[in-house]
Amino acid sequence: MLSIGYNRKLLSYPFIPIVLQGIKVACVRGDRELFKDINFSLGTGGLLQVRGPNGSGKTSLLRMMCGLSLPASGEICWDGVSIGTLNEEYFARTTYIGHLGGVKDDLTVTENLHISSAMSGSEISIDVANKALNTIGLGGREHLPVKVLSQGQRRRVALARLLVCNTTLWILDEPFVALDVAAVQLLREILERHLQQDGMVVMTTHQEIDINASSITQLQLS
């Protein structure tokens, strides 16, 4: 087990403790090795941008960080403990929004937000839900089934979860895809606020979007 305590004396201030750390992580899909020996670390208030061409394993890496799949070798640690042993304790601190978003077509916008937040461990009141939906630009559409919404609006339904969750680590796979200019700006603000409040963000994106954060790390997959 890694101790981060002893680093504290060596490093000069301002000191950012490492919370999420990947050590020599490798990923194998079928017979093909997507990547190996990937190291990364992320501290409080930090943003980790995972970059790389299509098929370089960005989504696979993000799924490993969520605990959905295991690295072929290496380890991903949270506060020095492997996330594989933490399980539910780790899940309670993370929010993952993947390509699919986890939005149900047959449920209304409000129902979706309610149920997905309940499932991720925080039940919310009607007021909180409505406020979040207004902020994300879905005001007036709360009672529409998601299947009648556009691609960008569905994406907003998934992203609305970020406004109501109280997790530390956000893992976002291509969060800016399908969003219009206003929504991109809004999401940027949401991410910056989260980072200012000592949250952490891991995301993949192809767009050049500047996000103000105390520490930004780029991870390039080839």
Place this chain on the structure above:
Amino acid sequence: MHHRSLNCNYLDAMFLWIIKRDLLLAVRRRSDVLITLFFFVIVVSLFPLSVGPEMNLLRTMAPGVVWVAALLASMLSLNRMFSSDYQDGTLEQMLISPQSLPLLVLGKTLAHWLVTGLPLVLMSPVLGIQYDLPSDALFVLVISLLIGTPVLSLIGAIGAALTLGLRGGGVLVSLLVLPLYIPILIFGSGAVEANMAGVDFAAHLSLIGAFFFVSLVFAPWVTAWSLRVSLE
């Protein structure tokens, strides 16, 4: 741990949320539920039509036919148990939910039984009349289905989880699960036959009850594990 203690109060709420959600989805997609029920009704009704009004023959075959039809009807709905959640990414969210996955799975299985198993149980006495079953045999038939169909959902969930995302998963799930259904079939129809033969049927029902409790304890864990493997 802080959130562990918080979870204890929360577990029941989560269990109810998932049942509520699945029932709501079933209401929005009534056709899925009705297909299973109509399949059951039609298959059971075909036999009296083809065999003819031979009362003794019909009475003898009734328990077997109703039970086989119930097995096939429950097979029909198994595929949908996780596939829509898999396709829209909700299943991923369940897997990384801080709630206990076996409990979520149990909630989903219960919801699945409520929409596909329970209607069959309620419909079976009406169908049994077509076979000229005496009223006490109808009663035993309903009881045996009431204890037996939840086992079908519990065991079926394992098969559905294992074949998730595979091509031709529908056929594969039948091959995996049908052999496991055989004991339920034997004791389920056996209970009704025993009743009609004037023998005590309690032993048959106790055995189905035992299957129910064993699968209630183990199936959600195995299903949860299978889901993690399927989604890796």
